[in-house]
């Protein structure tokens with residue numbers, strides 16, 4: 001369906017920073033296409049960042065990250081700015097059409113190397129490993145764009161497509177993890193650390209792959225992020241996919257709740273597209289286990305040096321060390337939530353083995369045979385990758401450590417055995433006595449080597465590095481010089497047996513030695529297990545000797561609890577070390593991220609999904625500040641038969657479109673609820689099970705907006721709700737009323753004018769059909785050729801929601817969307833450009849009515865900016881804008 005991309009209001013950030021398009025674009029989606037403040041754009045002589053770091057180079061040389069003879073190529077590539085890469089969004093015909101159009105109109109002219117003023121221009125190329133040539137690489141400086149009209153046109157085209165959501169600018173390596181997940185349309189997928197959502201978007205595409213317009217998928221994507229503000233980015237990003245199969249949640253991933261799935265997994269599920277055979281074990285029938293899990297964990301991000309050169313200046317190994325345990329905790333929670341037979345992909349945009357191979361090794365050890373590391377060397381054969389390391393050293397302050405036995409006692413909170421290749425344990429009494437400071441580390445800043453190069457002699461490691469016995473060579477490291485990309489790390493696991501965890505209870509003040517394998521373990525009896533908190537770093541334990549004797553607990557049965565104050569006190573030193581290091585790491589990441597990934601306008605309407613229409617507008621912000629959630633955002637099924645009937649009757653919704661248990665609202669007071677969301681059966685079931693489990697999931701948003709309430713008093717219509725542009729593609733094939741077809745000429749005339757008098761179309765079939773419609777919301781669809789065009793609305797690939805007033809019709813999409821649709825229709829067409837001159841002049845009376853309609857339309861749009869939710873969003877947005885300016889928004893590499 002064309003016109004899926006959506007727009008929204010420009011936020012304060014956009015107003016402040018501008019986007020070079022003047023007012024005409026003020027209601028457009030954020031433009032990710034513009035260059036980041038880090039990007040020199042290739043301007044000669046402008047290099048605000050020194051692209052070197054002695055600490056980084058010393059570290060990776062020592063780790064033998066590349067063979068010696070490749071070092072120069074590796075480091076030289078890292079110093080070059082990153083080329084632009086983008087993905088065409090969506091799946092199916094629509095995406096292929098855009099690809100073909102781009103290729104035909106632009107890229108075919110740039111297939112070969114060209115020279116402008118002595119400068120070589122790289123050919124545009126598709127990323128060879130990305131399916132269906134839907135991802136592209138291009139590398140032009142601003143100067144080159146100015147000099148070559150074709151580049152200028154490409155740039156403009158991509159800017160527009162990005163604005164309306166047809167393409168996503170995304171770093172090439174960041175597109176890879178979802179491609180190793182083997183997601184099928186019926187899968188339940190969990191994206192544990194999902195914001196800002198570029199990979200979630202890919203996962204959704206996979207869930208919808210192969211569906212015809214209007215068809216529903218059985219699958220579901222749960223996209224989670226611990227940062228509430230970034231959850232909004234996630235909603236903004238994924239709503240462009242117009243999917244009823246998504247739930248956005250806001251949990252610490254390591255504490256993601258286990259949910260029941262009372263209906264159990266069906267042995268076989270039949271869908272229109274496939275028959276799914278699901279082998280399930282007894283234990284799994286009652287739990288919501290995911291078929292696929294992505295752990296794209298927070299990391300130090302040094303693989304993104306090309307995109308975020310400020311990392312050169314700030315790089316230190318303490319950041320990576322500080323994230324190691326959180327990364328294990330997140331991945332292990334993923335293992336617990338994964339269905340047996342399912343795949344889990346672990347990824348980081350860091351090259352550091354402590355965040356990569358060390359974590360993978362610990363997952364294998366801790367899962368005690370329930371997962372295996374897959375050899376995926378035959379998948380995506382065009383992708384150049386390096387095997388994982390099997391040997392590495394740990395760097396702590398100025399020391400190189402070759403094994404856990406070398407850890408000094410006072411560093412035991414910062415360096416742990418799982419960081420080393422053997423992962424082998426320690427005993428506190430065996431630890432090296434301190435050489436300098438005798439106190440425990442209390443300040444994470446201590447762990448960060450501020451500038452190693454300036455801090456005197458560094459110490460050599462004592463002894464050779466350990467060599468791992470696990471098959472870590474099956475991991476993949478993407479290096480920048482292999483295919484002119486950023487750096488990345490990926491490991492693919494398969495669960496081969498249910499995971500039984502041994503839960504342990506930490507004794508106060510023993511936290512320092514919590515990684516000691518012989519820590520006190522507590523077997524949780526059946527009746528007690530729901531009561532016991534799972535401590536942050538004790539959820540999972542590899543017990544060597546205990547394996548044979550300790551009864552086991554299914555982790556899904558245990559609800560991880562939020563940390564209590566008492567928990568925080570226990571082992572405070574230990575936690576402070578981890579948390580503060582993590583804090584530092586995220587701060588690092590934020591600087592790297594700001595200005596690149598942050599969507600500059602979180603449109604006001606997005607917050608609608610996070611707060612009840614009727615509750616205190618300040619509740620969400622307060623609850624977030626206070627670390628609470630409950631009571632802020634009910635997610636309720638719409639069961640009011642009068643509303644459902646009025647929708648079904650007005651739009652002539654067929655029985656092919658299930659409505660009961662699929663419409664969701666966020667307000668208990670239905671007279672005031674402003675939006676109706678549509679959720680797939682899988683999402684509906686999950687929400688229902690969540691109620692039964694006591695609403696443990698912090699749901700930020702569910703499904704997609706399908707209807708919006710009209711509040712204009714003058715609205716002369718029998719239905720209180722208009723169709724939202726996200727909802728249209730799904731609903732249209734199931735509608736029998738309020739649809740009118742227009743010829744290409746009339747359709748374009750409508751798009752060009754946005755509000756237009758009926759009399760303009762006098763005498764046309766369109767005008768006659770228009771007259772027959774009820775007043776209110778309607779859909780204008782482009783007449784298509786073909787045998788079933790007149791009978792099957794699903795065959796109409798281009799349609800737009802409109803408002804039929806008394807004498808005018810106006811489109812209910814943003815100007816940017818209308819312009820993009822118009823331009824798309826103009827490519828290679830044979831119909832003359834409609835101009836305003838073609839339209840019959842509008843009389844002064846009609847102008848007045850037109851203005852009234854336009855004002856109604858504005859009122860409709862303004863509903864979102866006047867409700868409680870958007871006021872809060874303005875606050876959130878404002879804060880994000882401030883952070884953007886300060887460079888403190890936590891971010892990622894994607």
Ligand SMILES: C[S@@+](CC[C@H](N)C(=O)[O-])C[C@H]1O[C@@H](n2cnc3c(N)ncnc32)[C@H](O)[C@@H]1O
Nearest residue numbers: 193194195196197198199226227252253296892
């Ligand atoms: C590398 S980014 C994820 C990028 C994302 N997968 C994408 O492709 O757009 C890491 C994310 O993890 C989130 N995060 C940090 N700590 C977390 C935690 N404990 N649980 C869940 N998410 C966390 C951050 O807010 C950040 O959005």
